[in-house]
Amino acid sequence: MITRQEQENARRRAAEMIRAAGIHITAKEADGIEVVDFGLSRLAQEGVQVLTLVQTERISVKALALFPDQTEPEHWHPPVGADPGKEETIRVASGTVYFYIPGENTFKEGALVKGKEHCYTVRHELVLRPGDQITLAPGVKHWFQARAEGAVMYSFSTIARDVMDQFTDKNIVRITKIDEEK
Amino acid sequence: MITRQEQENARRRAAEMIRAAGIHITAKEADGIEVVDFGLSRLAQEGVQVLTLVQTERISVKALALFPDQTEPEHWHPPVGADPGKEETIRVASGTVYFYIPGENTFKEGALVKGKEHCYTVRHELVLRPGDQITLAPGVKHWFQARAEGAVMYSFSTIARDVMDQFTDKNIVRITKIDEEK
Numbered sequence: 416m417i418t419r420q421e422q423e424n425a426r427r428r429a430a431e432m433i434r435a436a437g438i439h440i441t442a443k444e445a446d447g448i449e450v451v452d453f454g455l456s457r458l459a460q461e462g463v464q465v466l467t468l469v470q471t472e473r474i475s476v477k478a479l480a481l482f483p484d485q486t487e488p489e490h491w492h493p494p495v496g497a498d499p500g501k502e503e504t505i506r507v508a509s510g511t512v513y514f515y516i517p518g519e520n521t522f523k524e525g526a527l528v529k530g531k532e533h534c535y536t537v538r539h540e541l542v543l544r545p546g547d548q549i550t551l552a553p554g555v556k557h558w559f560q561a562r563a564e565g566a567v568m569y570s571f572s573t574i575a576r577d578v579m580d581q582f583t584d585k586n587i588v589r590i591t592k593i594d595e596e597k
Numbered sequence: 598m599i600t601r602q603e604q605e606n607a608r609r610r611a612a613e614m615i616r617a618a619g620i621h622i623t624a625k626e627a628d629g630i631e632v633v634d635f636g637l638s639r640l641a642q643e644g645v646q647v648l649t650l651v652q653t654e655r656i657s658v659k660a661l662a663l664f665p666d667q668t669e670p671e672h673w674h675p676p677v678g679a680d681p682g683k684e685e686t687i688r689v690a691s692g693t694v695y696f697y698i699p700g701e702n703t704f705k706e707g708a709l710v711k712g713k714e715h716c717y718t719v720r721h722e723l724v725l726r727p728g729d730q731i732t733l734a735p736g737v738k739h740w741f742q743a744r745a746e747g748a749v750m751y752s753f754s755t756i757a758r759d760v761m762d763q764f765t766d767k768n769i770v771r772i773t774k775i776d777e778e779k
Contacts (some may be wrong), residue, residue, distance in 0.1 A: 469753050471684060476658075476686070504656075
C-alpha cells in the first residue's frame with residue numbers, strides 16, 4: 416500500500432527520468448504512470464514505475480523507471496491459455512541496469528534486498544547500459560535493479576497480462592493499493 | 598538500385614537523426630541500418646531508413662528515419678499463413694510525420710510524389726508529432742512522409758515479414774540492390 420502523495424511524487428519523478436532519457440511522452444501518458452509497490456509497502460526498496468505506451472491484444476510496449484537502489488522483484492511470465500507466455504525484450508535507455516537470470520552465479524555488482532535474499536534465487540548477472548538489451552523467453556525467471564543513478568528501460572513484449580505474472584516472493588500482490596486515509 | 602556510397606551516406610545520416618531523437622543505439626546497430634529505395638532508384642523521394650532493434654518470431658521493434666521530403670510508399674501488411682498479418686504502431690520520436698490512412702480525403706499538409714499520384718490512394722491525413730502514435734490493424738493501407746525537418750519514428754509490431762508487404766506501386770521491389778559498379 417502507498418499513499419496518494421507517494422504515488423503522485425513517484426509519478427512525477429518517473430516522468431522526469433523518462434523524459435531525461437530521451438523518450439517523448441505526453442502529459443496524459445505521464446499522468447497514467449503506474450506506481451507499483453507489489454503490495455509490499457516499501458516502494459523505495461522493491462517497486463517499479465511503469466508507463467504503458469502500447470497495449471493491444473498482440474503486443475505491449477512500456478517504459479520502466481527504477482529509482483536509485485530500487486529493485487523489481489524476481490518474477491516470470493507463465494503460459495496463459497493458448498499463449499505460451501510473455502516474451503519480453505528489455506532495452507536500457509538511460510542509467511545502468513543490474514539484471515539477473517538463471518545460470519552460473521556471477522552476482523557481483525548488485526545488492527540483494529536485505530532480509531529478502533531467499534526471494535532472489537537467480538543470480539547470473541548482466542550489467543546493461545544504454546543500447547544494451549536482453550530478450551527473455553516465456554517462463555524465464557528474472558529480476559533487476561538500479562544502483563546510484565537510477566535507470567530507464569523499454570520493455571517490448573508480446574501481450575502483457577501483468578496480473579498473471581508469477582513471483583518468487585509469495586507475499587507479492589501485483590495490484591498496488593492506495594491508502595486514501597493518509 | 599543505390600550505390601554503396603549512397604547507402605553509406607544514408608546510413609550515417611539516419612544514425613545521426615536517430616541519436617538526435619534521443620534513441621541510444623550501438624555502433625553495430627548503426628552499421629546495420631537498412632537503406633530502402635523500394636527498387637525505385639530515387640531514394641531521396643521514395644525511401645526509408647530502417648534500424649531493427651528487436652526481431653523475434655513474435656514481435657519486431659524498429660526505428661525509422663525519413664529524410665526531409667522523403668516518402669514511404671503506400672503499402673499494407675497481408676495475412677501470412679496462420680498470422681492475420683502485421684499489426685503495427687507508429688510512434689513519432691522527432692519531427693513531424695504526415696501519415697495517410699483510408700477514410701475521408703483530408704489531404705492538406707503533405708505533398709504527393711510528382712507523377713506518382715495514382716500510387717498514393719489513401720488520403721485521410723494525420724499530422725503526428727513527438728509522442729503521437731497510431732496503431733494500424735493488419736491489411737490497412739498506409740503511407741507517410743516527412744517534410745522540411747525530417748522525422749524519426751518507432752515501429753512497434755507483431756512479427757515483421759517485410760518481403761511479404763504489398764505495395765500499391767507494382768514497380769516496387771522490397772529488397773534494395775546495391776550497384777557495386779559505381
